[in-house]
Amino acid sequence: MRACTVFLSACLLLVGCTANAPDTMSEAHQGIAEVHVAAPGFVAAITRVTVDAGGQTQDLVLDPMDGSFNGSLLLPAGPQTVVARAFAGDVLAGASNPVTVAVQASVATRITLRIIDLRVDQPVFGPIFDSSVVPSSASAGVPVVFSVSVVAPAGDPVDYQWASTCADSVFSAPTAASTSWSSASPGSCRIDLTATSNGFSISQSFVVVVFAAGAQNGALTVDGEFIAAPALSLVLSELGCAASSGGGSFGNASCSTTTAQPAVTTVVVSVLGWGLSTPGPITVTDNCGGRIGFEFGGDSFAEYAWLPPVAGGVCIVTVQAVNGDGAVGSASLAVLVRPGTPATSSPPLINAGTDTCFFSSSSGPSTTCFPVVAGSSQNLFAGVDYRDGHPGTLTVSDDCGGGILASTSASSIRQIWRLPSTPGALCTLTVTATSLEGTTSVVQGMYPLQ
Numbered sequence: 001m002r003a004c005t006v007f008l009s010a011c012l013l014l015v016g017c018t019a020n021a022p023d024t025m026s027e028a029h030q031g032i033a034e035v036h037v038a039a040p041g042f043v044a045a046i047t048r049v050t051v052d053a054g055g056q057t058q059d060l061v062l063d064p065m066d067g068s069f070n071g072s073l074l075l076p077a078g079p080q081t082v083v084a085r086a087f088a089g090d091v092l093a094g095a096s097n098p099v100t101v102a103v104q105a106s107v108a109t110r111i112t113l114r115i116i117d118l119r120v121d122q123p124v125f126g127p128i129f130d131s132s133v134v135p136s137s138a139s140a141g142v143p144v145v146f147s148v149s150v151v152a153p154a155g156d157p158v159d160y161q162w163a164s165t166c167a168d169s170v171f172s173a174p175t176a177a178s179t180s181w182s183s184a185s186p187g188s189c190r191i192d193l194t195a196t197s198n199g200f201s202i203s204q205s206f207v208v209v210v211f212a213a214g215a216q217n218g219a220l221t222v223d224g225e226f227i228a229a230p231a232l233s234l235v236l237s238e239l240g241c242a243a244s245s246g247g248g249s250f251g252n253a254s255c256s257t258t259t260a261q262p263a264v265t266t267v268v269v270s271v272l273g274w275g276l277s278t279p280g281p282i283t284v285t286d287n288c289g290g291r292i293g294f295e296f297g298g299d300s301f302a303e304y305a306w307l308p309p310v311a312g313g314v315c316i317v318t319v320q321a322v323n324g325d326g327a328v329g330s331a332s333l334a335v336l337v338r339p340g341t342p343a344t345s346s347p348p349l350i351n352a353g354t355d356t357c358f359f360s361s362s363s364g365p366s367t368t369c370f371p372v373v374a375g376s377s378q379n380l381f382a383g384v385d386y387r388d389g390h391p392g393t394l395t396v397s398d399d400c401g402g403g404i405l406a407s408t409s410a411s412s413i414r415q416i417w418r419l420p421s422t423p424g425a426l427c428t429l430t431v432t433a434t435s436l437e438g439t440t441s442v443v444q445g446m447y448p449l450q
Contacts, residue, residue, distance in 0.1 A: 045088040049115075053082040077103045084113045094118050125153040126200025132193075137209045140186050147178035148204070150195045158197045165190040166210070186212040228275030230321040230329035236306075237266040244272070245331040253333055260340030261310045264390055264436065267292070269319045271300040271329075278324030288315035288337070293391045293436040294410055305390040307436050312339040345389025345437040352382035352396075352431045352443060354417065359445040366428075366444040374449040375421035381414045382431045389435030400427035400449070425449045 049060045049069040054076060060069035079102050086094040096113040130149040138144045150158050162174045162181070169183035183189055187210055194203045235242040241255035259265060267284055274280075279299040284292050288309050295303040308315055318332040350361040355378045357369030372378065384394055391410035400420040410433070420427060427447045434440040 046086050046093060047089055048087040049084065050087070051082065051084050054080050075103055079103070082111065082113065084115050086115050088119075092118060124198050124200075125156070127152055127158050127195045127197040127202050129195070129202060129204060132204065132206075134191070134206050135208065136206075137211060138181075138183065140210050140212050141182060141184055143172070143180040143182040144208070145178065145180050146191065146193075148193060148195070150177065150197075150202075152197045154198075156197045158195055161194045161196075163192045163194075165192075181208075183208075183210045186210050225276065227277050227323070227325045227327050228273070229327040230274050230277075230280075230323050231272040232319055232321055232329050232331045233268075233270045233272060234317070234319045234331040234333055235268040235270075236317065236333055236335065237268055238263070239265055239335060241333055241335075243331045243333050245329050253331075255333055255335045258336045258338055259308055260312065260338040261308055262341055262343030262437075263308075264343070265306045265308070266295075267304040267306050267317065267319075269297070269302045269304070271321055274300075274321075274323045275325075275327055275329075277327065280322040280324055282319065282321045284317065284319050286315050286317045288313050290315060290337075291392070291436050291438075293393075295391060296409075305436050307343060307390070308335070308337040308340070310340050310342050312337045343437040345435045345439045346387045347439050347441045348389065348433040348435055349385040349387060350382065350431050350433050350441050350443045351385075352380075352429075352445065354378040354380050354429075354445070357445050357447070359443050361441045361443045365442065366446060368446045369448075371448040371450045372419060374419060374423040374425075377416050377418045379414075380417035380429075381412075383412045384410065384433040384441075386411070386433075386435050389437045389439060392434040392436040392438075393432075395432050397430050397432075398427060399430070400425050419447070419449060423449050 051058050051060065051071070051073065053073055056073055056075075058071050058073050060071040062069055079100055082099050082101060084096040085092060094115040094117045096115045099111055099113060101111055128151040130151050132146075132148040134146050135144045146162065148160070150160075152158050158177075160175050160177055162171050162179055164171070164181065164183070166183045166185070166187060166189035168185050169181060169189055171179045171181050173179040181191070189208050189210060190205055191208055192203065192205050194201050229245070231245060233242065233244040236255060239255050239257040239259060241257065243253040269282060269284060271279070271282065282297075282302055284304045284306075286292065286306065286308075290309050291307045293305045293307075295305055297303055306317060315335050315337050316332050317335065318330055320328060320330040322328050347361070352359055354369075354372075356372055357367065359367035359369075380396065382394065382396060384391070386392075394410045394413060396413060398417070398420070400422060417429075425448075427449060429445045429447065430442060431444075432440065432442050
């Protein structure tokens with residue numbers, strides 16, 4: 001019950017005179033109840049409104065001009081109990097609480113009734129396919145059986161309708177869940193099934209290849225699945241402009257707002273859909289020589305920082321995503337960049353190390369570490385604080401042939417590092433971090449191998 005959420009306002013004008021017995025009452029001893037029920041916000045399903053008072057039930061008349069219900073009652077003078085009711089067809093949809101009013105001679109009394117919605121919302125469930133048994137081939141003139149299982153969650157009846165694209169085919173029971181079917185002629189026939197319950201329909205289609213009797217040929221059934229390109233959105237936050245791909249658009253792909261170095265713009269990328277495929281790489285570029293740094297993100301969302309070229313010009317910022325099947329989606333925004341002032345930042349602060357050594361840009365450019373066993377493995381980590389700058393690039397290299405290590409993040413790296421198998425060598429592990437603004441810090445850890 002939805003008490004008081006939907007109500008009717010019923011205004012009754014009650015006029016009374018001196019009272020005689022109700023059954024012998026003359027017109028001079030009756031009161032008049034003029035009833036107006038305003039229903040502008042009530043549900044359109046309400047078809048009738050009644051008012052009970054003085055042992056009488058009166059239907060009110062709908063005024064189509066304002067959606068109100070109106071009428072009048074002749075009532076005896078004295079106390080009267082008034083109740084209003086609303087109906088949707090023959091179903092009681094709402095009722096007011098009883099209200100007692102004193103009908104007095106030569107006195108007009110007006111009351112307001114609230115009709116409470118008594119209906120309870122009931123979900124309407126459509127049919128759900130459970131399973132089907134359908135042969136993929138048949139012989140001309142030989143019946144085969146199709147059957148389907150459809151679930152009606154509330155136990156409602158389900159209507160079935162089978163159809164075929166082959167004109168000379170026949171269903172034994174075209175409106176049943178199970179039917180036999182045959183086609184007189186060879187060929188490829190599409191079978192369509194529609195199941196309907198509670199006014200909702202679901203459909204399935206499949207192909208049956210009909211062979212001539214004794215045929216020596218076979219058939220290939222081909223299902224094609226369209227893999228759409230990733231759908232993307234691209235937002236330049238500080239510039240207040242956006243664009244998208246994949247069937248939608250945020251509007252004009254040219255930004256009305258300009259920018260200039262040293263201002264940095266946040267680039268927000270969202271993959272709205274990978275097109276029935278798996279996530280793949282996301283890249284952001286521009287065509288004007290600006291610098292773009294990765295801030296954070298995952299498979300379908302990422303933020304970048306874009307520093308435009310100091311000389312200015314028209315820049316097109318583009319995001320591209322490639323799904324697991326190789327379909328490419330992209331979105332672009334054009335920005336007018338004014339000539340600006342070169343951006344600056346403090347040198348990044350690097351902290352790095354392995355299981356046996358720690359080195360940092362705050363303690364000097366290089367550190368000599370304890371000897372380690374050649375060919376062994378170490379846990380390597382590096383973290384960068386860009387302070388007043390923005391993340392740019394982070395690289396780690398080993399000059400003894402241990403390999404170049406790299407991270408998708410410009411702020412940190414953590415992985416297993418296998419040392420070279422060259423006892424007696426002195427190896428240098430170099431960590432380099434460059435901010436988006438172009439400021440670079442380098443730290444080194446030197447490892448004697450034994």
